[in-house]
Amino acid sequence: MQILLAYASLSGNTREVARLLAAHCQARGHALHCVDVDSADALPALARPRDLLLLGCWTDSAGRTPAEMKRFVAALRDGPGLPPGDRLAVFGTGETQWGMEVYCGAAHRLARFFASAYPVLAIEQMPHGVVDTHTIHHWADATLAHFEGLHDVDPACRHA
Numbered sequence: 001m002q003i004l005l006a007y008a009s010l011s012g013n014t015r016e017v018a019r020l021l022a023a024h025c026q027a028r029g030h031a032l033h034c035v036d037v038d039s040a041d042a043l044p045a046l047a048r049p050r051d052l053l054l055l056g057c058w059t060d061s062a063g064r065t066p067a068e069m070k071r072f073v074a075a076l077r078d079g080p081g082l083p084p085g086d087r088l089a090v091f092g093t094g095e096t097q098w099g100m101e102v103y104c105g106a107a108h109r110l111a112r113f114f115a116s117a118y119p120v121l122a123i124e125q126m127p128h129g130v131v132d133t134h135t136i137h138h139w140a141d142a143t144l145a146h147f148e149g150l151h152d153v154d155p156a157c158r159h160a
């Protein structure tokens, strides 16, 4: 399937999760385009056809969504339109030291805003080690399988 992965990352943690997700989805045979929402490539990427949007976000103070992601969501709303919740999954990084009630708050806010049909992937800071890698790969596989089930996609029909 065609996947757009758009992420916001201040210091690189979410970018690394995005990189691991992108590599895994591509290895599974999906056509994935990855963009930083704060780059010049972000808005042109919205014009690309896609089946699924993966949104990745770091969390700002008190669980807030950073401004660059809010701008991207506004551009999505004002351009191609907001995708339905069964076509958007959210992942994020954060730090539990800010309090569990706001841990990865931006990712959870985004998932609620879009009524995402998928569980949020939350990673603490920079992903590291086999446990985080397994968690990321497992989330990707579960998300793709759920999407294929919801949309009656034949898993054999993937892009090379």
Ligand SMILES: Cc1cc2nc3c(=O)[nH]c(=O)nc-3n(C[C@H](O)[C@H](O)[C@H](O)COP(=O)(O)O)c2cc1C
Binding pocket: 008, 009, 010, 011, 012, 013, 014, 015, 057, 058, 059, 060, 061, 062, 063, 064, 093, 094, 095, 096, 098, 102, 103, 104, 105, 124, 125, 126
């Ligand atoms: C000003 C500031 C406020 C933050 N507030 C929160 C927060 O409320 N909840 C949380 O989970 N993480 C919070 N964090 C931690 C970042 O979201 C976390 O380090 C994240 O992994 C950064 O991702 P990035 O490297 O992709 O920018 C905050 C970080 C900064 C700099």
